[in-house]
Amino acid sequence: MSASPSSEQRVAVVTGAARGIGAAIAVRLARDGFAVAVLDLDEAACADTVAAVEKEGGRALAVGVDVSDAARVETAVARVAAELGPPVVLVNNAGVTRDNLLFKMGEAEWDAVIGVHLRGAFLMTRAAQAHMTKAGWGRVVNLSSVSALGNRGQANYSAAKAGLQGFTKTLAIELGKFGITANAVAPGFIVTEMTAATAERLGVPFEEFKAQRAAVTPVPRVGEPEDIAHAVSFFVSEGAGFVTGQVLYVAGGPRG
Numbered sequence: 001m002s003a004s005p006s007s008e009q010r011v012a013v014v015t016g017a018a019r020g021i022g023a024a025i026a027v028r029l030a031r032d033g034f035a036v037a038v039l040d041l042d043e044a045a046c047a048d049t050v051a052a053v054e055k056e057g058g059r060a061l062a063v064g065v066d067v068s069d070a071a072r073v074e075t076a077v078a079r080v081a082a083e084l085g086p087p088v089v090l091v092n093n094a095g096v097t098r099d100n101l102l103f104k105m106g107e108a109e110w111d112a113v114i115g116v117h118l119r120g121a122f123l124m125t126r127a128a129q130a131h132m133t134k135a136g137w138g139r140v141v142n143l144s145s146v147s148a149l150g151n152r153g154q155a156n157y158s159a160a161k162a163g164l165q166g167f168t169k170t171l172a173i174e175l176g177k178f179g180i181t182a183n184a185v186a187p188g189f190i191v192t193e194m195t196a197a198t199a200e201r202l203g204v205p206f207e208e209f210k211a212q213r214a215a216v217t218p219v220p221r222v223g224e225p226e227d228i229a230h231a232v233s234f235f236v237s238e239g240a241g242f243v244t245g246q247v248l249y250v251a252g253g254p255r256g
């Protein structure tokens with residue numbers, strides 16, 4: 001499950017990587033040559049992603065952490081540095097939805113979503129940047145969403161995803177002189193448990209829901225986690241060192 005630090009292999013941290021988009025990003029970064037720390041709420045739930053990373057020949061470490069908990073984030077990042085090596089790539093992917101129309105939205109629903117996406121990305125980035133500035137090289141990629149442009153029933157989520165875009169641009173301005181870039185990927189509809197849960201909440205069979213979404217997408221299909229992993233891989237790549245503060249919509253159409 002873990003291996004001793006190597007001075008040759010750069011270390012990437014992916015949050016919310018037990019499944020879905022985060023798992024695909026972890027595997028893609030392993031394929032790109034990174035050792036990958038697989039972070040999620042439940043350490044045991046990271047086992048499949050760790051196995052997939054190792055199958056790609058990469059080193060991996062599973063770490064259980066709630067990204068909205070400041071003390072646990074500090075401990076988790078320190079553990080990654082000690083057991084895998086200093087993290088120089090951070091993908092803030094962990095996410096939750098608590099959809100509701102504004103007039104029915106409770107404070108707990110607002111706080112949960114802002115807490116994981118915005119506070120979580122802030123805490124993780126603050127902890128990881130110390131290693132990146134020391135290395136003089138780093139990459140931060142934040143997961144935004146087309147919902148940043150507004151989406152019925154998602155006042156909390158769209159505010160968080162729009163907030164992440166401002167956060168990303170500010171990171172780019174502050175950290176550029178240390179060789180660190182910061183960019184955001186804003187996915188459209190991607191097939192994961194998150195969108196399956198949305199279909200269930202709306203009472204629409206998932207296959208029908210996907211067909212409806214594909215029908216209104218210029219590239220007439222739904223997205224797969226690998227579509228997002230590919231965009232993240234670009235932002236993390238050596239050649240993307242002059243690309244920073246950007247938001248890339250990966251949505252099968254020109255939204256954004």
Ligand code: NAP
Binds near residue numbers: 017042068094095192
């Ligand atoms: P997902 O399948 O629900 O996976 C999200 C992962 O994040 C889960 O493993 C979840 O763990 C974990 N997580 C939740 N809260 C956490 C916390 N406080 N600390 C650490 N990990 C936590 O979601 P996804 O569809 O792959 O989405 C990944 C990212 O892409 C999210 O930021 C999402 O907002 C964004 N996105 C997704 C879509 C889409 O269509 N799917 C579109 C646009 C943007 P548990 O299972 O234990 O809760």
